[in-house]
Amino acid sequence: GQNIDQPTEMTATEGAIVQINCTYQTSGFNGLFWYQQHAGEAPTFLSYNVLDGLEEKGRFSSFLSRSKGYSYLLLKELQMKDSASYLCAVRRNSSYKLIFGSGTRLLVRP
């Protein structure tokens, strides 16, 4: 089966850096996605990793270690609008569906 773990909640200060971790256990790994979801809204795509290493996209970066079953999402220069849930999801070779973790609710304080 699959198991995806993320912290339930995190709090950070505006302007700071926060790292949201995700660990997973799955067979036939074929990519890891990060999505952002504001309360009451649809998830929006942030990043994708399929090879080990860091992918940087503006203030957001995502890292993957396939051997450790580990990823993190790094958010720099936090803004109040970054307060949202951040969802980690994996895709397997056998399917295009995404398997989501429960999400990490991030609160950015002034």
Add this chain to the structure above:
Amino acid sequence: DTGVSQDPRHKITKRGQNVTFRCDPISEHNRLYWYRQTLGQGPEFLTYFQNEAQLEKSRLLSDRFSAERPKGSFSTLEIQRTEQGDSAMYLCASSRDGSSYNEQFFGPGTRLTVL
């Protein structure tokens, strides 16, 4: 707006009634997915289509749930004899083969409340 659209946005029904939701994917997206999300949880996969073919269905999906995508464009999700446990946000997403990551784009969801 050329994103994924869903209708209705909200649905309140009584236990035992049937409900049907519609999803219109992004134009030219050949894959369409249905997920269900409850408060404090991530989306849970229900089923997905490649064009008009339903390729995968979650084992969690009971026989009361059925989905169609008759012409490979819009899709409908029907829930028969609704139960209170069906109350959730039903999300639709679409993706296109050949895109960089085959990432899924989500619609705004249909919030179902079963009384």
